[in-house]
Amino acid sequence: MSIEFDTQWPTQAQRQRGLLEWVKAQPRPCWLTWPGRDPSRHRVVVTLLHGNEPSGLKALWTLMASPPQCAVTSHFCIAHLEAARLDGGFVHRHAPGRPDLNRCFGRAGLGWEYGLAHAIAERIRSLQPEAVVDLHNTSGSGPSFAVSMADTPAHRALASRFTERMLRTQVRLGALMELTTPQTPIVTIECGGAMDPASDEVARAGLLRFLADDPLLDEPRGAWPLEVLHRPVRVQLAPGCRIDYGVGPVDGCDLVLPPDIEQCNFGWLDGGTELGWLGPDGLGALRLSDGLGELAVEQWFVERQGRLCLRQPGKLFMITSNPSIALSDCLFYMVKA
Incomplete structure (x- = not known):
């Protein structure tokens, strides 16, 4: 199944109409790019794999008003717009009766969700980015944390850009973070509850650090200590x-x-x-x-x-x-x- 991405940033007129109106009008997933000081290197941000977890997209929407100075070429995948626009917006994790998109990575199955997961994974592989973060919200209210399949300095460094806690899990469900490699570390960032205003700030502040810090994969000095739970x-x-x-x-x-x-x-x-x-x-x-x-x-x-x-x-x-x-x-x- 061929998946096409929209590559055009929202226009000023679209931004004035607001985020939700833009989401409702988008015909397909988006792959957007900001240039960086070093165009030969890449970083990737994935958000909205779940349609009711918008903090990552809200943070990106805020930064669009005054784009930051990116250290390297930075890409943004806005994935499950179809689920996000149902029933008034940001209500459904996935379309009713359809597969959960963040359970389709590295797996074969029926439905366009598996095709989209494959297309996202292939685009990431082709770029060979130095790091990937996948921004989510928790299903309930609570503090932010990162989830990783590996506990390495690189994974801890990525988690530390966003939060004070990291879970090192071995549970495999078909999530994007399971595609992590030593060359391209991937972590999930759970920014907190979708209804918690602090979650949007976790995403915004962490995203700024992820885009601007160079080197990125060195653990920050003098920042908060990272609690790792295994x-x-x-x-x-x-x-x-x-x-x-x-x-x-x-x-x-x-x-x-x-x-x-x-x-x-x-x-x-x-x-x-x-x-x-x-x-x-x-x-x-x-x-x-x-x-x-x-x-x-x-x-x-x-x-x-x-x-x-x-x-x-x-x-x-x-x-x-x-x-x-x-x-x-x-x-x-x-x-x-």
């Missing part, structure tokens, strides 16, 4: 299970989480911390994986009087209060102390 575990509901959000157990639900569960994002939680209410199947409603295989739920959680509790201290992150994402993707990730 081998996060993905926590999902078992197939066929139901979830709800409330202040107590709900008939017919296998798990009920409190509406403010997102407040647990990235805070250390003590062993025994109560997270929610389990249904008749108890811990059997959960599935855990670290990317290498399934894990025993009982090593991480314990049921106490019908409540889901942590077995030992740990951190939770990427918690969502959106039931559709909780069912289609995951409940959250976690690491032990």
